[in-house]
Amino acid sequence: QLQLVESGGGLVQPGGSLRLSCAASGVTLDYYAIGWFRQVPGKEREGVSCSSSRGRSTNYADSVKGRFTISRDNAKNTVYLQMNSLKPEDTAFYYCAAGGSSECVISSDAYDHWGQGTQVTVSS
Numbered sequence: 855q856l857q858l859v860e861s862g863g864g865l866v867q868p869g870g871s872l873r874l875s876c877a878a879s880g881v882t883l884d885y886y887a888i889g890w891f892r893q894v895p896g897k898e899r900e901g902v903s904c905s906s907s908r909g910r911s912t913n914y915a916d917s918v919k920g921r922f923t924i925s926r927d928n929a930k931n932t933v934y935l936q937m938n939s940l941k942p943e944d945t946a947f948y949y950c951a952a953g954g955s956s957e958c959v960i961s962s963d964a965y966d967h968w969g970q971g972t973q974v975t976v977s978s
Contacts, residue, residue: 855880856878856879856880856881856886856952856967857878857879857880857967858876858877858878858950858951858952858967858968858969859876859877859878859879859969859970860874860875860876860877860948860949860950860969860970860971860972861874861875861877861972862874862875862972863948863972863973863974863975864973864974864975865975865976865977866940866974866975866976867976867977867978868940868941868942868976868977868978869939869940870940870976871936871937871938871939871940872937872940872974873934873935873936873937874890874934874935874937874948874950874972874974875932875933875934876888876890876932876933876934876935876950876969877930877931877932878931878932878933878952879931881952882928882931883926883928883931883932883933883952884907884908884909884926884928884931885907885908885956886907886952886953886956887904887905887906887907887952887953887955887956887957887958887959887964887965888904888905888924888926888933888950888951888952888953889901889902889903889904889905889950889951889953889958889959889960889961889962889964889965890902890903890904890924890935890948890949890950890951891948891949891950891951891962892944892946892947892948892949892974893946893947893949894945894946894947899949899962900915900917900946901915901960901961901962902914902915902918902922902935902948902960903915903918903922903924903935903960904924904958904959904960905924905925905926905933905958906956906957906958907956907957908956909925909926910958911957911958912924912958913958913960914960915960917943918937918944921937921938921939921940922935922936922937922938923935923936923938924936933950935948935950937974940974940976941976942976942977943976944974944976945974945975945976945977946973946974947971947972947973947974948971948972948973948974949968949969949970949971950968950969951965951966951967951968951969952965952966952967953965953966954966
């Protein structure tokens with residue numbers, strides 16, 4: 855059974871960087887599309903980035919384009935979200951998700967399996 859575990863969140867100053875990890879067990883993650891999402895209490899979940907299966911394509915929300923990068927390490931069965939030039943508005947709970955489809959889609963409806971999330975706080 856597919857299980858996802860996020861890590862790497864924390865407190866960082868504006869302009870700083872964090873790298874989130876999404877480690878999978880139970881399946882080979884490279885066969886799945888992966889999405890990163892974030893949510894602030896009281897607001898809807900927002901799609902951040904996605905990677906199609908085998909990393910064939912990636913996509914990013916306009917709010918993070920040029921600052922965030924999604925990547926895969928197949929040897930570690932892990933997907934990363936490198937977040938640079940962080941802003942206070944990036945503060946949220948971040949989730950990774952694996953999809954039933956192989957395509958890169960930044961929509962929570964496309965994903966069947968979710969991790970427990972990790973908190974990212976950008977503040978001085």
